[in-house]
Amino acid sequence: MTIKIAILGLGTVGQGVYETLLSHDQYISEKLGTDTELVGVLVNDSLKQRNLPNHIPITTNYHDILSKDVDVIIEATVGDHPAFEYLSQAIQKGIHVITANKAMFARYGKQLIEKATENQVHIGYEATTASGTPILRTLKQLLQVNQIEKMEAILNGTSNYILTEMTMNHTTFEEALVQAQEKGFAEANPSNDVDGNDAFYKSMILSQLVYDLQPNWEDVYQEGIGEISNEQIQHAAQRGQKIKHIATVEMRNGEVAASIQPMQIDDEHPLYSVDGVNNGITVHTDLLGTFTLTGPGAGKLPTASAIIEDLVYVFHKEIKLEKQYIY
Numbered sequence: 001m002t003i004k005i006a007i008l009g010l011g012t013v014g015q016g017v018y019e020t021l022l023s024h025d026q027y028i029s030e031k032l033g034t035d036t037e038l039v040g041v042l043v044n045d046s047l048k049q050r051n052l053p054n055h056i057p058i059t060t061n062y063h064d065i066l067s068k069d070v071d072v073i074i075e076a077t078v079g080d081h082p083a084f085e086y087l088s089q090a091i092q093k094g095i096h097v098i099t100a101n102k103a104m105f106a107r108y109g110k111q112l113i114e115k116a117t118e119n120q121v122h123i124g125y126e127a128t129t130a131s132g133t134p135i136l137r138t139l140k141q142l143l144q145v146n147q148i149e150k151m152e153a154i155l156n157g158t159s160n161y162i163l164t165e166m167t168m169n170h171t172t173f174e175e176a177l178v179q180a181q182e183k184g185f186a187e188a189n190p191s192n193d194v195d196g197n198d199a200f201y202k203s204m205i206l207s208q209l210v211y212d213l214q215p216n217w218e219d220v221y222q223e224g225i226g227e228i229s230n231e232q233i234q235h236a237a238q239r240g241q242k243i244k245h246i247a248t249v250e251m252r253n254g255e256v257a258a259s260i261q262p263m264q265i266d267d268e269h270p271l272y273s274v275d276g277v278n279n280g281i282t283v284h285t286d287l288l289g290t291f292t293l294t295g296p297g298a299g300k301l302p303t304a305s306a307i308i309e310d311l312v313y314v315f316h317k318e319i320k321l322e323k324q325y326i327y
Contacts, residue, residue: 003032003315006040006065008086009077010050012184013100013127013307014041016300017074018052020308028308032315040065062086072096072314074307080104084112091115091123098310100127100303106201109208124310129202130155130279132302133295134309139210139283146285148210150250153281154274155202157298158186158193159225159245163262164275166233167242173228185277185298195224196245196260203247203258206281210249215256223261236264244271 005021007014021028021038029035040057042065043050052058059065062082065073066089073090075097077083083104087097091112099105105112105128116123126136130153142148154160158180165176177194180186192198200222207214225245236243247260265272270292274280279297284290296302 001034003034003036004039004069004071005036005311006042006068006070006073007038008042008062008065008073008075008083010041010043010052011076011078012300013303014074014076015051016304017076017307020301020304024308028312031312034315036311039068039070062089066090066093066095070095072098072311074311075099075101076307077101078103080107084108087112087123088115091119091121094119094121096122096124096314098124098127098307098314100125100307102128102198102201102205106204106208106214109205122314124307124314125205126310127303127306129205130281130293130295131157131297131299132305133279133281133293133297134306135206135279135281135293136209137313138293139206142283142285142288143210146287148283148285150284151206151210151248151281152271152284153199153203153206153247153249154244154271154279155199155247155281155297156193156196156245157277157279157296158190159196159199160274160279160297161185161277162194163225163228163233163243163245166228166230167237168275170230170234172230173226180277183277184300194226196222199245199247199260203249203260206247207249207256207258211251211256213256215258219257221259221261225262228262239264239266241266242272244274246271 038056046060073095083101090097105125129135161180162176165171204214241264243262243264246263249258270282271280274294277298278294280294282292
């Protein structure tokens with residue numbers, strides 16, 4: 001049996017997935033006990049020059065993908081629609097799906113998970129939250145016994161990179177943003193990152209996973225980093241503090257509350273040393289206590305890493321035998 005894969009979207013993330021499938025082909029095959037084959041790629045513009053072999057079909061029509069013998073669809077597009085419809089149709093056909101689309105999954109993740117359970121297929125979404133850092137699977141394991149009381153997280157690598165450059169190298173916001181774009185950490189239009197939208201969506205995914213519900217989106221306080229000045233950074237440094245863009249999700253009196261905002265933290269805070277493009281999450285639990293996970297939070301290869309890990313998880317023989325459809 002060969003595992004047949006289709007990719008939706010060949011932007012930064014989709015290209016990273018393709019490159020990883022190519023570079024780690026032998027290792028992935030050894031882990032799965034079978035070969036993998038890329039049988040189709042969905043794009044918006046079929047005339048655009050792409051670095052793909054001629055034998056890999058490229059199409060602008062999603063039905064071309066669904067008409068193939070596909071085992072798993074990796075979705076790496078932008079926006080809620082038609083991504084939600086694409087994945088819904090794939091799940092209904094009994095196709096496993098893996099997504100990196102945080103905005104879509106924040107809104108429709110619960111529906112997709114329920115649909116996947118009904119159709120006995122897996123849905124992987126580790127890449128929606130902290131790029132290559134395995135936050136979701138770690139939290140899922142904790143949910144067996146531990147009660148998670150609160151989560152504090154740096155969830156946007158671009159914002160963290162900018163704040164780190166402003167702190168360590170005294171660059172201006174504008175200079176640090178250009179650097180982030182040149183390094184591939186930030187998009188040409190970085191508003192989702194610096195305004196806090198990206199961190200907001202990721203917070204809602206974490207909330208749904210941990211508490212099985214989200215706060216009312218309108219009640220979530222959200223503030224980006226665009227108004228932070230070098231003077232504020234320096235004043236915080238003089239007090240031994242750093243300004244970090246932190247998402248907080250917690251249970252208060254039976255209701256979930258969340259906020260996304262710049263915060264001044266001192267060196268006793270677990271996220272104080274999470275610098276550069278890294279993400280980090282501090283989890284407060286009733287039994288285990290407090291622990292922190294950190295890792296890369298931006299870039300095509302860290303995100304591709306999370307997707308490929310999901311791929312291996314989905315098709316690992318032991319998981320298939322257990323018939324555990326959602327992780």
